[in-house]
Every structure is written in structure tokens, then in C-alpha cells.
Amino acid sequence: MDGVTVQDSAAIPTREAGAVMSDPVSHDQKAAIDGPRRAEVRELSFFYGDKQALQRVSIPIADHKVTALIGPSGCGKTTLLRCFNRMHDLYPGNRYEGAIRLYPEDVNIVSRDIDPMFVRLRIGMVFQKPNPFPKSVFDNVASGLWVRGVRQKSIVSERVEWALQRAALWDEVKDRLHESAYGLSGGQQQRLCIARALAPDPEMLLLDEPTSALDPIATARIEELVMELAPMVTIVIVTHNMQQAARVSDYTAFMYLGEIIEFGPTTTMFTAPSNPRTQDYITGRFG
């Protein structure tokens, strides 16, 4: 879940003013992206108990851009995505090695010294199936604010409207804010989940196959939304839909067996990938 599992009542963390890390620091992926990076995965390995699911993965995450993670089932893309907001900490026996540096502070967000709550306050997540709470539309979006200790009604209302506007849902729900979220269509519920994740103004948004349970129109709306949001929030999206990755992302990482096989600008990845395994996968020749 996004920040709503957070138990403490810290105020909404504000975004740091000023530029994020702009000089390339990665050793493998130097010059792989243009412009500043919001985060950087460095030599990250992840273990579910004894089973290693990520093998020294390194990729940069460009600031205010969309990065897509693609690859066959079991390749580790969702595992990698979940590292970003420390979802794995919810289960015992899981272990991280390496780092995900978050800029501009340049902190390792998978380090044991960093409170997962700190991470989840800044990095929101949306799942494959829409999972609104059994509450009203308003309460769903407000939840993330309440657990962060925002109580003042006027501020909460303002933020709820702001988040719903950003999630392109406001016009459809403004007259039914206090009705159950379950009354919304699947696509609306997913946009509600996006609004809920956006309400605390996170710096990064993680989307785990956000449209796989939606029809083509609802999918198109979400894709449109992803592109609209990118200038405001850095997005990492896991998708099985190659065309979707090609449409919405700026950078794409192809993963296989827990490794990054290829990372590069999306336009290149889908027209002329350099690794034959990437080519086999995206052209439907895998296995």
C-alpha cells in the first residue's frame, strides 16, 4: 500500500527546493540518461530468504520522467519496484544488498538505518488491481493525509481536490465525494488510487501494471494521466504491455532472471534494441 500503512503522524514532508543530483554518478550507466536523476539503483541485490531475486541491478531513474521496467514474468521487475518503497520489509527473511540512492539528499533508501516510513512518505505506489478502501471517495484520498497528521479540514479538502484534479478524476466524482469508492468503475477506482498516492505530494510514483485489469478506454486515460503527471512527479512503471511501455515511458529497462539486460531511451529500445535478448522479448520471440 502507499503511505496509508504509515503509523506515525509526521507532517507532510515538503519537497526539497533546488536541483536534484545532476552529475552522473553511476559507473555502469554513465551517460545513459540526459538530465538530472531522482534516484539511482546501484548494485542492488535482493533476497527472498535464500532465493536471490535481483542480481546486482544498476539503473538510473531520471527526474520527472517515466521509466518503464519490462521483462517476462519472474524476471524481478515487480521485486525491483517494491524495493523503492520498502514493501519487502513487511515480510521477514527478506534482505537487500547494494543501494537505491534517492536524490537530492543522496540517501540509500534500502539501508537498514533508513526508516521505511520515511521512504513511503516520499514514494507512492499504485497496484495492478484497483484497491480503494471501503470508504468514501473523499476519505480514500484523505487517508494518506490523515496518517501523516494533517487534520485541518480546510487543508485536507483542498488537498483532496488537488489530488483528484491531478488524477483527472475530479469532474467525475466532485458530486459524489461522500459516496462509497466501490461505486466507481474500475478505471475510476484506479485513478482514485493514483489520487490517493498523489495526495501527500510524493516525489516518486511507482505503478505496478496499473492498467492490466482495465478496459482499453480506462487504460488510455491512465496512460494519458501518466504522461501528464511526469513533469510533476518521477514515475516508475512495471508493465507487461510493450506498446504501453513504448507509449508512456522515456526510458526502459529490460530485465531477465533478476538482471538488467538493457537500459536505454525508450525510442531506441523499441525500434533498435542492442541486446538480442531484448529484441527477442519485445518482438514476442522469447523462449
Added chain:
Amino acid sequence: MTHEHTAKAFDVDLQELNKSVAEMGGLAEKALADSVDALVRLDHGLAAQVIAVDKTIDALQRDIEERAVLTIARRQPMAIDLREVIAAFRIASDLERVGDLAKNIARRVPELNGEFRPQKLFRGVEHMAALVLAQLKLVLDSYAARDLGKALAVWKGDKEVDAMCTSLFRELLTYMMEDPRNITFCIHLMFCAKNIERMGDHATNLAETVYYVIEGRPIAEERPKGDTTKLAVGG
């Protein structure tokens, strides 16, 4: 192509597209050779055949385009597959133009029926046509075998065709200046030569397309140019 697609029907679609392109290439090559033969030997029957075959070439182009569009709609091809489909589109369009140009030469055959038929000029046209035909053959081979070396050889070879065209133009000009009664013949032959030179340009286009299929990017350099007919005509 590397491995087979998980969806076998996709492989079949691409193979069929390739087959049609190869068939069209064969017809275009033949149209070029026949049109020049008809011109040199004043063979009206052969000229009529070239005109008739153009309809088949046009139909093949429509068919390739239609199937390429369907493949895009059905399979949303990516990477090499996408380039293959785009290439089929482009190649079909270039070959269709080659067919048109051959037809245009064939149509001029009856106009060159007069007494004034200097063999020297025909040798020039024949020579040029042989060169373009070799280019067209080589580039179609390079497409069939996905051979980058051959494609680049064609791309670089167009300069020679252009130079021959320019020299033929100069020669035709002298004949026209010599006797105004030669002008009709010379103009027709000039158009034929220009048509052949354009077919050479289409062979160069094809080479660029083959390069794109293999490399995934366009040729970065500027196209080599040897055509100075504008200058020749402009005096």
C-alpha cells in the same frame, strides 16, 4: 530474423510479406530489362508486355501495403519486426515507381520509330540500363540476405549511373544542335535516360531501406551525387 515468434502466424505474415516483396522485385527488374530491350530493338510486342506487367506490379504494391497495415494492426510489431514491416512498405513503393518508369520507357518505343537511330546513343542507354539493373539486382539480393555490405555497395555505386546520365545528356545535346530534325528523337531518348537514372535513385532508396532494416538507424552520411544533368542542360 533470429528466433521464431511465439505466435507462429506472425512469422507466416512476415514471410509472406517478404515473398511478395521479392516477387515484386523480380517483376521490376524484368520490366527495366525488357523496356530497354524493347527500346533498342524497337520491339513493340515487348513494350506492350512491359506496359501490361506494370498493372501486376501496382496490384502487388497495394497488396503489400494492405498486408503491412494489417500486420501493424494485428501484431503491433516492435524493433526488427517493425523495421521489416516498414521496409516492406517503402520497398514496395520504390519498386512500384521502377515499374512506372519502365512503362514510361516502353510507351516511348513507338515514338522512336524514325530513320534517325544512332546506335552509339542506344549503346549508351543500354550501358546505363545494365548498370542500374545490376544495382537493382544487388540491392534486392542484399534485402533477401540482409547483407549490409551489398546494400552499401549499391548506395555508393549510384554516382557512376549519374555520371553516365550526364555524359549521355551532353551527347544528345550535340545531336540536337547539329540538326533540329533530331530533336524529337533526342528528347524521347533523353527522357528514357532520365527514367533509367531515376530507377538508379530508387535502387539507392532501397539500399537505404535495407541499411535501416539491418542497423536500426538511417545512413548518416549524405548521399553521393554524380548527376549534373541540370548543369548539362542549362549549358
